[in-house]
Amino acid sequence: MRFLVDECTGTAAAGWLVEQGHDVCSVYDLSRGADDETIIQKAVGEGRILITSDKDFGQIFFRDGRVHSGVILLQLEDERPQAKTAVMKRLLNNYPDRIEGQFLIVSEEIIRIAKGDSD
Numbered sequence: 001m002r003f004l005v006d007e008c009t010g011t012a013a014a015g016w017l018v019e020q021g022h023d024v025c026s027v028y029d030l031s032r033g034a035d036d037e038t039i040i041q042k043a044v045g046e047g048r049i050l051i052t053s054d055k056d057f058g059q060i061f062f063r064d065g066r067v068h069s070g071v072i073l074l075q076l077e078d079e080r081p082q083a084k085t086a087v088m089k090r091l092l093n094n095y096p097d098r099i100e101g102q103f104l105i106v107s108e109e110i111i112r113i114a115k116g117d118s119d
Contacts (some may be wrong), residue, residue: 001098002069002086004043006052007073008030012081013051013088024047036060044068049099051088053079062103064115070100075107083108 005014007027012042014026025048035041035057043050049070050057061071072091076083087106091099098113105112 002046002048004039004046004048006039006054006057007052008053009051010081010084013084016085016088028053034073040066040068058105068101068103071103072099073103073105075105077108110117 002023003014003017003025005017005024005026005028011026011028012106014028017024025046027039030042031038031053036054038048039056039108040060042048044067047069050061050068050073051072051074053074053076055073058073060066061068071089074087075096076087079093087108091104091106091111094103095111095113105114105116
């Protein structure tokens with residue numbers, strides 16, 4: 001899969017996804033401090049699934065119905081890198097065919113798939 005990992009998600013999650021064979025771009029590596037619109041344009045323009053902890057993207061994509069290729073909104077109590085990697089591993093192992101084009105809210109306890117508008 002093709003992912004864009006937001007800066008707030010961190011480099012460990014991006015590195016783990018690369019190790020799993022995914023095509024990954026990291027906002028931290030490419031354009032630190034990029035604004036939301038720049039991130040959206042990159043994700044949508046390149047057909048990448050955005051992984052973020054920034055709730056602003058929830059409003060932009062889900063509530064406002066903005067077109068996307070997939071959004072994974074992490075809502076974790078434990079923000080340590082290993083916790084983020086663990087929930088991503090659980091998501092990819094259990095729902096690999098239900099990620100692209102979906103709006104997902106992921107916590108340590110639940111994975112909620114709330115289909116939003118997608119391209």
